Amino acid sequence: MSRPLRAGLVGLGAMGRKHARVLQALPGVELVAAADPREQARAVPVGVDALECVGALIDRGIDCCVVATPTVTHDVVAQQLAEAGVATLIEKPLAPDAKTAQTIVETFARHGVLGAVGHIERFNPALRDMRRRLARGEIGEVYQVVTRRQGPFPARIVDAGVVVDLATHDIDLTAWVTGSPYRSVSARTAHRSGRPHEDLVSVVAELANGVVVTHLVNWLSPFKERVTTVTGDLGCLVADTLTADLTFFQNGSEPAQWETVATFRGVSEGNMTRYAIPKPEPLVTELEAFAAAVRGEGSEVVTLEEGLATVEIAEAVRDSASSGETLVLSP
Known part of the structure; x- marks a missing residue:
């Protein structure tokens, strides 16, 4: 892929803003927009458009996305992104329980979409x-x-x-x-x-x-x-x-x-x-690895199956x- 990866971000809390900072500086990546349903979160400047929902973010034509929302919301957000064919990095843990984590794994496998987990350590x-x-x-x-x-x-x-x-x-x-x-x-x-x-x-x-x-x-x-x-x-x-x-x-x-x-x-x-x-910086290394995986270059991302095991x-x-x-x- 010769053009920059068009990246999205879901969640503008403390961790989401860290992802925004790194994505904006990552070579070969363009942070297109971020989404968060909370008006107070969207009011925090991150240097990109802040949208109200995941659907609006998908409509921007993103190649990949980072999910940095509360763990209990990962299932719903991940399903939307997988169905849209968007490669996704989900902040750890993958889900609050094993049953939900298994559902996420199966959803990405069914749609043939790359999924990864942000185990930053x-x-x-x-x-x-x-x-x-x-x-x-x-x-x-x-x-x-x-x-x-x-x-x-x-x-x-x-x-x-x-x-x-x-x-x-x-x-x-x-x-x-x-x-x-x-x-x-x-x-x-x-x-x-x-x-x-x-x-x-x-x-x-x-x-x-x-x-x-x-x-x-x-x-x-x-x-x-x-x-x-x-x-x-x-x-x-x-x-x-x-x-x-x-x-x-x-x-x-x-x-x-x-x-x-x-x-x-x-x-x-x-x-x-x-x-x-x-x-x-570990977050830089993690997002570099994710971007490489999205490009099909091979990398060391933490797989959804590994996230499920944890x-x-x-x-x-x-x-x-x-x-x-x-x-x-x-x-």
């Missing part, structure tokens, strides 16, 4: 470099993944709790960096801020390859933390996705002098290396928290 430089190093076996056999995603409550979130809004980040990135799906989950949630949705979740899980996983997520901490730690038999990789830093803590090895403990296989402190890596795990997390039981997942 996959485009964070620290996690991308971590995944490459794990694939090369740089920390040997992987034993454990621990994620911490904590911070104050964001007032913009009104339709979901931390499992859907935040833990889906960690569920997706864990399966992605390890290359293994989840086998079982056990979770506990809490409601401490007076809202109808959970504001704290703690998850212990196991992946199909035997790796043990822990997710700690909340909207109750007065500090912001986004950390993923992967432990293997040669050391640990720690990714801070707020700063896009990746650090390697190497296992040291000291010969045991005491015969009684010589058979104990332990580790000691070794070298620490903070890698120097390029740090492009929603299924999130649903299992909530079910486990409700029942108090460990849930073994279907392959």
Whole structure:
């Protein structure tokens, strides 16, 4: 396609305006217009026409579209775009529940239209470099993944709790960096801020390859933390996705002098290396990948099927928290 891609945007909230900024600067892409039914949202300047509905946006002749609306609206918006043949990137999570997510997957498949999910952590430089190093076996056999995603409550979130809004980040990135799906989950949630949705979740899980996983997520901490730690038999990789830093803590090895403990296989402190890596903005990398996929150039977009799998795990997390039981997942 020699002409610029004609892009649309649905949703002019905080995330939608970030997409607008990047789309307007993306080479080979023309942001034609944005749509939002809320008059107050359309009043926020984004540098393009602000329309009242998705239909009016489709009538502008767009090639692709980004959906950045509340999760509960994804199904209706996605169906309109799929039926119109518009390639679509839907902000994560794909849907509030697995049944709705499955409907979206089937709708895009039925119409033969490209669909993708905006799991932006996959485009964070620290996690991308971590995944490459794990694939090369740089920390040997992987034993454990621990994620911490904590911070104050964001007032913009009104339709979901931390499992859907935040833990889906960690569920997706864990399966992605390890290359293994989840086998079982056990979770506990809490409601401490007076809202109808959970504001704290703690998850212990196991992946199909035997790796043990822990997710700690909340909207109750007065500090912001986004950390993923992967432990293997040669050391640990720690990714801070707020700063896009990746650090390697190497296992040291000291010969045991005491015969009684010589058979104990332990580790000691070794070298620490903070890698120097390029740090492009994750949203730019994500939208570049989506534009490449729309052009048929091949890219690393998160597929709708992958988005569905993440929603299924999130649903299992909530079910486990409700029942108090460990849930073994279907392959």
